[in-house]
Amino acid sequence: MEIFGYARISAKDQNLDRQVDQLREVVTSERNIIIDVQSGKDFNRKGYNSLIGTDQTAPLLRKGDLLVITSLDRLGRNYREVREQWQLITSKIEADIRVLDMPLLDTTLNDNSLDRRFIADLVLQILSYVSEKERLSIRERQRQGIDAAKKRGKTFGRPSYDIPDNFAETIEHWKSGKITAKKAMEITGMKHATFYKKVKELYSQSNKKL
Secondary structure (H helix, E strand, O other): OOEEEEEEEOOOOOOOHHHHHHHHOOOOOHHHEEEEEOOOOOOOOHHHHHHHOOOOOOOOOOOOOEEEEOOHHHOOOOHHHHHHHHHHHHHHOOOEEEEOOOOOOEOOOOOOHHHHHHHHHHHHHHHHHHHHHHHHHHHHHHHHHHHHHHHOOOOOOOOOOOOOOOHHHHHHHHHOOOOOHHHHHHHHOOOHHHHHHHHHHHHHHOOOOO
């Protein structure tokens, strides 16, 4: 049986030392610690692909081997992806997985291979369920909060900008050349982008051309 460790960070400015130090306590061979410094956006990762194999290469992991990771999120961005990779490793490759920060997620705990995989899979499904329930609960609480705020008259998004009373007169002075655009902005108290946006709206409403 070979023991492999897998560590991943999502950006080059993060530190791998903590993960690698933990893996070294279990993985005896330094060459079996596989590292990726890449985003978890997809599974196109050189190190990870060497472990599970590709269409062109055989996996380093083989039946009976053990893959050690520090945390479950090293396998994917969400529990759907984690489950897919878990099933690939434990069912298709028939290797074992040990998650260091979740001791129950260890398919080597039971002498009976069927029982140990069942227990680990069951724990993973429970974690997936709890995670999904929490995600939906957070979304529901956010919706309820927004509904309650709306009932109290609170509005969302960018606040509307009230046109000053002197806006139309100031624009006429600007268009006739009596004042500059900069001066018109000072008089109306508007910034450059807001000023020209409101000018366009004014002339659009009055069917005039700039």
